[in-house]
Amino acid sequence: MSGNLDTSLHYFLIFNPKLGQKEGTEHEKILFFYPQTISIGDQTNFVGLTEGYIVCTRQFSPEKPCEFIHTQKNTITILSPEPDIWIVMSVSNPSQPGKDAKQRDYVEDETDEFILKRVAQQVYSMWTLFNGPLLKLPQDKQPINYEQLRKRVDQFLKPYIQQMAFDQLDIFNSLDGIRFLPLNKNVYLTLISYVNSIECNFQSTIPSFKFGTLLYKDNIIWSSLNQNDTRSIYNYLTNIVKIGSDSSTGGTSWMILNNNGEPNWHTKGSKKNGFLNMIDLTSKSTLPFVYLEDKEKQTTMIIYEQKDTIILFFIDPVDIHLLKFEELSASLVSKFEFINPILDDSYTKKSFFDDQYKYIYFNQMNLAIRASIKSKSPELTKDILKILNDIHADFETSSENISETIIKTQTDRWIVAKRIDFREFYFIFDNKNTTLLEIDEEVKNLTNKYFKNLFIE
Amino acid sequence: MMNDSNNSDDNLSEELNSKLNIPSASYIEDISQLLSNIENGGVLGGVNNRPVRKHANQDTTSPEWFKHKKHFFIFSQSGKPIYSRYGDEVALNTFMASLSAMSSFVESQNDTLRYLVAGDFQFVFLHRPPLVLVCITKTKEPNSIIATQLEYAHSLIVSVLTQTTIKMCIEAKYDLRDLLGGTDKFIDSIIHTVDSDLSILLNSVQCLKLNSNLRNSLTNILSNHKSDQILFSILLSGNKLISLVKQKKSFQLKPQDVHVLMNSVSSTSSFKESESWIPICLPNFNDASYLHLYICYIYPDRDICILLFSAQADAFYQLSETKKAILKDIEETEGLADELKKAVQNHDYSINQTEVPHLLHFIYKCRPTQFSTYPIYSPPYSSKPEKKRLFRLYQHIVNRVNSSPQKFHKYFYHTSQHETVIVAIVGHHELYATFSPLEKKSxxxxxxxxxxxxxxxNEQNLFLN
Structure with a gap:
């Protein structure tokens, strides 16, 4: 090993402590392990160590046993999203060559534990979105076939984890917010009436047909789903399907069902106008199921994209043969052609303010996020990222109820963070020679001027 | 006042030996004798003679044991219990072994366990081979600050035994507790101190507030009695430094060493009764061997004492003479002794004396000298929980502001439910000032x-030059 190493995935583990009870069979507890380059012996050791951490900490904190482990070289998050399921994600801390050639210096406080927790939760949410709970019993009430489960989890999670950029996790991952497109009231109402008319139109013949979510590029306009489902689907669309990003960059993939009816990542496709998740209009069998609110029941997800407008519908799988895709597509095309330019207008308009100020706004209540700073942008140096992570963590966890933090860094950048009820604002200023009072004045002015009506146009 | 004045030399040395509650240098020099002493029930009479401590009868079978806010454990790398703040460490054998198993597994991966988070609890580990120290706490203090507190506990053990002796004992598989018997109360006391001492929080030492002319006179007197025998001459009152003279400029006395020293001196009440001569190790000065410390309270009613350090085990009588000479000079300087005693009495000041409007509290550190000053808590910080809350807030902010030693923030402004704290750090100083959250920024x-x-x-009177 030489040179500087960034944060990277050490291992990702899912296990069931109830399995492999007999000595010598402990490895049977493992439902998923990545990467397989780590020996089965070490994998089993990690399970044993995690169980040790849990048993020891549980004596003090029965409800919330070990959540985070920090070592010199790794940062680990543990979660138990359903009974008998433990997910362990270990990330290697960044390092650089030490003074002594054999030693490396590890940066121990750069990997934010809340970001890791959120990322591990996202991986699990992605699984449940398309597969339901890990330990859901088969419909015939037969015992769980663990061999089959291991195979399916591997097939699903391995490609997903492989595409995750662990060196690029930042505050956006921990906020895990949703970008909403601010729209003029009239445009908004027109859109809703469009969507309603389509929904009514098809519901008359297929009662299970339902509108889900409407987006323009990576901004949500309207969603009929609950917050968590909206967030899961939004993550799928923005991080995997990569809507809203340049279609030329490629690397997009989506979920389709394979011949066995199992969800599979389909990576060859590039973006197109029309229905996603379908090879062509006749291959309805590739449309993936999703598990929403009621995690037990599956529903078919239909995604239609035209230019940059994306609309989601849901339908009961048994009704899918009733749906005429050509008809749906035809009714969408006509409406979308008209609204696309208006949406594009709103999308570009908002960037006037964004050009002038570096900010992040987050609303805990509706998960809305707005930011002029892009995730992974060079603006966000490691120092600044750490400060933002720390402030956010303090806002979330401090018993003192912090409402404001202002910092002038070593490099003379000002960071102003405010929290009002459920809203968090972060501003970054590069005016070297300003005083705290001047910065405060500027923040006051711009929040009065812009933020008052920025989000409720 | 001086107990030694009537004693013949023989009596004195006998009395001294009987007062030693720490193995003296002569024992340590002969390792085989030391070990045989342990085998014969310990230098200090063994574990059985230790005083009964609070909560000593608790262990992991008692629900109330888990309710303590902040546990401290010390054990050897192989899991042998050495110290537990609450409960009997022998009964906690299995529990400490499980902590040790976790940390040694991580070690077997060529890695080091730092801390775990479980709900409201933090488990902070500090590895100081051959010892491991662990704090389990729900006080929500920053992990790095808890690690520093564990370091203090470790330094204290080193100050009693030296790192060399600790290694030797563990290697020879002897029970360290036999050597440490009676030291538990020192560890208890330093754990208590680090949880409320603002000067330790700032990695600094508090000085007695004293007119600079008077301080100069005292320092001159100490300087005049410098000798090859004396490495450091220190004048202190409780946990406040009055004056310090070093044999060589290059000698460094780190704040941690000073606090460990103050803790040992103030937790032994017998030091007040007569001159004492003890071996002590200053971990940051030299953790391999003992220095010999002469302790004498010159004004016990004001907690004022002289500490003289020597490398020579037989320098007691010389240092005793030096002390007499120093005391004579102090007494003979007109008004000096009275003014000094008065200063001790008047040391505490409140924010009112600063006449700064709206100020509620502050802490200040002079960075190059590592001296600090702060007023006593005054309303709204009257009750114990409120004082503790402000202390916890300072801990949080000190941690945030000094996220790395070279990259401290220049300004930090924090507003929360009950206060606004503004911090400025420059090369020369760091100042944390507390106000009501309702005050305007201007x-x-x-x-x-x-x-x-x-x-x-007031700098001249607040700090040593």
């Missing part, structure tokens, strides 16, 4: 500037 800023000026005006 008001806070104005008061902050006034406070800086007040400290500058």
């Amino acid at each position: 008001t806070v800023f104005e008061s902050f500037t006034l406070l800086l000026q007040w400290i500058k005006d």
Whole structure:
């Protein structure tokens, strides 16, 4: 090993402590392990160590046993999203060559534990979105076939984890917010009436047909789903399907069902106008199921994209043969052609303010996020990222109820963070020679001027 | 006042030996004798003679044991219990072994366990081979600050035994507790101190507030009695430094060593009764061997004592003479002794004396000298929980501001439910000032500037030069 190493995935583990009870069979507890380059012996050791951490900490904190482990070289998050399921994600801390050639210096406080927790939760949410709970019993009430489960989890999670950029996790991952497109009231109402008319139109013949979510590029306009489902689907669309990003960059993939009816990542496709998740209009069998609110029941997800407008519908799988895709597509095309330019207008308009100020706004209540700073942008140096992570963590966890933090860094950048009820604002200023009072004045002015009506146009 | 004045030399040395509650240098020099002493029930009479401690009968079978806010454990790398703040460490054998198993598994991966988070609890590990120290706490203090507290506990053990002896004993598989018997109360006391001492929080030492002319006179007197025998001459009162003279300029006395020293001196009440001569190791000065410390309270009613350090085990009588000479000079300087005693009495000051409007509290550290000053808590910080809350807030902010030693933030402004704290750090100093959260920023800023000026005006009396 030489040179500087960034944060990277050490291992990702899912296990069931109830399995492999007999000595010598402990490895049977493992439902998923990545990467397989780590020996089965070490994998089993990690399970044993995690169980040790849990048993020891549980004596003090029965409800919330070990959540985070920090070592010199790794940062680990543990979660138990359903009974008998433990997910362990270990990330290697960044390092650089030490003074002594054999030693490396590890940066121990750069990997934010809340970001890791959120990322591990996202991986699990992605699984449940398309597969339901890990330990859901088969419909015939037969015992769980663990061999089959291991195979399916591997097939699903391995490609997903492989595409995750662990060196690029930042505050956006921990906020895990949703970008909403601010729209003029009239445009908004027109859109809703469009969507309603389509929904009514098809519901008359297929009662299970339902509108889900409407987006323009990576901004949500309207969603009929609950917050968590909206967030899961939004993550799928923005991080995997990569809507809203340049279609030329490629690397997009989506979920389709394979011949066995199992969800599979389909990576060859590039973006197109029309229905996603379908090879062509006749291959309805590739449309993936999703598990929403009621995690037990599956529903078919239909995604239609035209230019940059994306609309989601849901339908009961048994009704899918009733749906005429050509008809749906035809009714969408006509409406979308008209609204696309208006949406594009709103999308570009908002960037006037964004050009002038570096900010992040987050609303805990509706998960809305707005930011002029892009995730992974060079603006966000490691120092600044750490400060933002720390402030956010303090806002979330401090018993003192912090409402404001202002910092002038070593490099003379000002960071102003405010929290009002459920809203968090972060501003970054590069005016070297300003005083705290001047910065405060500027923040006051711009929040009065812009933020008052920025989000409720 | 001076107990030694009537004693013949023989009596004195006998009395001294009987007062030693730490193995003396002569024992340590002969390792085989030391080990045989342990085998014969310990240098100090063994574990059985230790005083009964609070909560000593608790262990992991008692629900109330888990309710303590902040546990401290010390054990050897192989899991042998050495110390537990609550409960009997022998009964906690299995529990400490499980902590040790976790940390040694990580070690077997060529890695080091730092801390775990479980709900409201943090488990912080500090590896100081051959010892491991662990704190389990729900006080929500920053992990790095808890690690520093564990370091203090470790330094204290080193100050009693030296790192060399600790290694030797563990390697020879002897029970360290036999050597440490009676030291538990020192560890208890330093754990208690680090949880409320603002000067330790700032990695600094508090000085007695004293007119600079008087301080100069005292320092001159100490300097006049410098000798090859004496490495450091220190005058202190409780946990406040009055004067310090080093044999060589290059000698460094780190704040941690000073606090470990103050802790040992103030937790032994017998030091007040007569001159004492003890071996002590200053971990940051040299953790491999003992220095010999002469302790004498010259004004016990004001907690004022002289500490003289020597590398020579037989320098007691010389140092005793030196002390007599120093005391004579102090007594003969007109008004000096009275003014010094008065200063000890008047040391504490409140924010009112600064005349800075709206100020609630502050802490200040002079960075190059590592000296600090702060007023006593005054309303709204009257009750114990409120004092603790402000202390916890300072801990949090000190941790945030000094996220890395070279990259401290220049300004930090924090507003929460009950206070606004403004911090400025420059090369020379760091100042943390507390106000009501309702104050306007301009008001806070104005008061902050006034406070800086007040400290500058009083700097000469607040700190040693």
